[in-house]
Amino acid sequence: MQELATENPGLYRNFIRIMEELFNEIVEHVTPYIKKTLTFWRRPIEPGLRVAITPCYLATGESYRSLSYQFCVAANTICSIVPEICRAIAAAYGDEVMQVPSTPEEWKEVARVVDAEYKFLYVDVGAIGSESDGGVFAKTQLGKMLDRHEAKLPAPERSPNETEDKPPVDYFFTGEDAFALKKYMMKPHPARWLTKPECIYNY
Template sequence: MDKELFMELLSKIGPRIEKQRTFWREPLEPRLRLALTLWYQAMGDSYQSLQYGFRVATNIICGIVRDTWETIIDEYMKEVIVCPMTPEDGRWWPRDSPISGTSITVRTLDDRHIVMCAPRKTGSIYHNYKGFHSLIILALVDTDYKFIYTDVGANGASSDVGVFLNTPLRRVFNNYHVGLPPRDALPGGDHPIHYFIARDDAFPFKEYLQKPFPLRGLFTGRTALQLLTVPCQTSG
């Protein structure tokens, strides 16, 4: 993060995280509170290591990180992560971008596992198929790599489909509360095709959700070549 972006963020949330001065204490400056929170989020340091770098007690750091991060989310939520709700919303429409494989793919949906320490007495609930404990973040991303919808908090043992099925996003799509743009033809074509969200092979086909063509049960290139080179058997 460069200085200009830091100062922009500070100007927006600074007044909201500034604490009142009293006879008993001199509060920490908003600049320090923001810097400490960003460092914690970016580097993953423990509170114990941060207390030496910033000269702030661990019990105070805990409250600073929580309060500052909640303020950042509240300040930017409606501006940054806004899921389009109507077909006419310009945020649906694809633009030239490295992740826009076709002109009818409007968004991409995927999830990631966030490494975490296993909570006490949770067994294998948070233990994922990759072999570590995690929380899952499911994100809908536009053609500029910007998040427009996120679902955070599913346990690591959940499947991709299971996470999606429990999100409000799936429910509003199924109930047609969120509409994609009207059908349109591919470049050079004349047959209208539905706009859709791209997803990987784990998901089912839906009118609004498409995935790569499955290769299961198809001949591999080597097998097909072997079949073509086998001489035909003719009867005498």
């Protein structure tokens, strides 16, 4: 891997799915969570190798058996490595890179910088694949907090360009058509036979 990183960074990124600098940072951050004890009976697989296997599996969906040939690690060992590294990454980076706002002021800050750059503030993993997005969201901790009015969203305010005679507007999330229309969740009109105002609204 070191030779590949030195001679062809593009191929290195294509193989590991992340650049060398980020890979090294991840290894450094998660090593305290995954370090194994060297014993007389076995030599543990080094943290860098265990970390390298995980993004390859997550990004490609290759089987454990296929990855076992690429990394020279037994498939039954890889099946325990991947969840272990995922848990370590979540433990090492969770509070740093992914924080759900917990006060009205923090939600307002999100509203001021919201964009389409796919920045994650909340992730929920483990739902059944056939369940709808709206159904999955409703069962998450965040979805339940919003339904119970416990998420501490800011009080309604007028939009920046609205005049005094306009009523204040609730803070809300936007979701696709699979989500239920609620006070805190706006969604587009269904995409069939739309009127011009409905098209403008969706846009």
